Amino acid sequence: MMKPxxxxxxxxxxxxxFIPLDSVDSTNKYAADLIAQGKAPHGTVIMAHEQTAxxxxxxxxxxxxxxxxxxxxxxxxxxxLGADRQFILAQAAALAVHDVVSDVMRTVVDGRDGQVRIKxxxxxxxERRKVAGILIQNELSGSKVATSIVGIxxxxxxxxxxxxxxxxxxxxxxxxxxDLASLLAHLCQRLxxxxxxxxxxxxxxxxxxxxxxxxxNRFTDMELDGAPFSARPMDVDPxxxxxxxxxxxxxxxFGLDRLRFAAR
Ligand code: BTN
Numbered sequence: 001m002m003k004p005x006x007x008x009x010x011x012x013x014x015x016x017x018f019i020p021l022d023s024v025d026s027t028n029k030y031a032a033d034l035i036a037q038g039k040a041p042h043g044t045v046i047m048a049h050e051q052t053a054x055x056x057x058x059x060x061x062x063x064x065x066x067x068x069x070x071x072x073x074x075x076x077x078x079x080x081l082g083a084d085r086q087f088i089l090a091q092a093a094a095l096a097v098h099d100v101v102s103d104v105m106r107t108v109v110d111g112r113d114g115q116v117r118i119k120x121x122x123x124x125x126x127e128r129r130k131v132a133g134i135l136i137q138n139e140l141s142g143s144k145v146a147t148s149i150v151g152i153x154x155x156x157x158x159x160x161x162x163x164x165x166x167x168x169x170x171x172x173x174x175x176x177x178x179d180l181a182s183l184l185a186h187l188c189q190r191l192x193x194x195x196x197x198x199x200x201x202x203x204x205x206x207x208x209x210x211x212x213x214x215x216x217n218r219f220t221d222m223e224l225d226g227a228p229f230s231a232r233p234m235d236v237d238p239x240x241x242x243x244x245x246x247x248x249x250x251x252x253x254f255g256l257d258r259l260r261f262a263a264r
Contacts, residue, residue: 008185013043014074014195015188021046023066025053027073028135028151035075035139035147042077047184054153055135062133068157069169070180074191076148079199083140086148087121087240090136091209092198093150094122096190097132098212100183101154101170108174117214120233120242121256124154125214129168131155152187156180210235219247221262224254228262 009015017040024030027046034040051071054062064071076089101124102116119125124132135151155161155169156178170178197205210216215233222229222244231244234251241253 009045009188010185011043011188011192014192015043015045015185017041017044019044019046021048023050023052024048026051026055026151027071028055028137028149029053031073031075031149031151032137035149040075040147042075044075045072045184045188046075047072055151056133056153057135062135062153064153064155065158070152070154070156070183070187072152072184072187074150074152074188076150076195078145078148078195081145083138083143083145085238086138086145087236087238088198088205089138089145089148089150090122090134090240091205091236092191092194093134093136093152094118094124095194095205095208095212096187097122097124097134097152097154099190099193100187101126101131103186104170104174104176104178104183107176114173116212118209118212119214119261120236121240123214126168126173129166129173131168131170131173150191154183154187156183206236215261223260223262225258229259 007016027048030046048071050066054064056062098116098118105114105116108114115127117125122134123130132154137149138145139147157171158169159171161167161169194205213233217232219230219232222231231246233242233244235243237253241255242259243251243253245251
């Protein structure tokens with residue numbers, strides 16, 4: 001049997017085109033520019049040692065430390081993915097980041113819990129502390145996703161993060177320094193794994209995402225339409241809305257436009 005063509009990332013597709021940059025405003029923006037120029041095949045990975053204007057969710061800025069943290073964007077061209085199912089890309093990305101973070105956490109031997117969970121829609125937390133964020137920018141063509149930019153920031157070797165923001169890094173959690181190149185390769189492998197299950201329409205992806213939902217089945221402080229709301233996350237629906245149960249037992253689905261976790 002022929003061996004699959006495995007590249008430097010240990011993957012077949014994700015990262016076969018690899019663009020390392022010393023400094024850039026935002027890898028997501030760089031990816032969008034490449035797509036506009038028709039120069040970004042499926043699986044292109046862009047990584048920057050420094051981002052001068054990293055983008056976060058809800059128009060926020062994403063800060064990382066030059067040479068210490070991972071800032072990367074992956075260009076995907078999913079085949080036949082309906083716009084109504086685009087949330088599955090966020091799930092695949094969150095699972096890939098989860099896997100990388102939890103593998104590192106397994107090296108901790110000091111008895112701390114170190115539970116890694118996905119906070120809806122796609123923050124990755126160690127216990128209550130945010131270690132990674134994901135910003136996905138999709139372009140539609142009719143009712144299908146034409147291109148997706150999966151932007152991933154992982155706090156890796158930083159050691160001075162804002163405790164008020166409940167941020168952490170792999171180094172702060174484990175005391176160990178990580179090799180960014182190996183981490184990126186592992187991330188590409190896990191992303192390829194989950195995207196494969198997505199393409200095969202296998203149920204494992206959704207089930208695993210649900211199982212790893214932060215605060216699942218636990219009442220937690222949220223905000224619904226700006227007002228305090230206590231509810232327990234149960235699951236997500238195919239469009240990515242969070243299914244929550246309120247104290248009266250009523251289960252409803254809400255999108256990010258209405259529901260968010262209360263700031264701590
Ligand atoms: C969040 O707010 O949690 C999402 C943060 C996403 C940050 C990453 S870093 C690489 C990529 N390029 C960007 O400008 N943003 C994403």
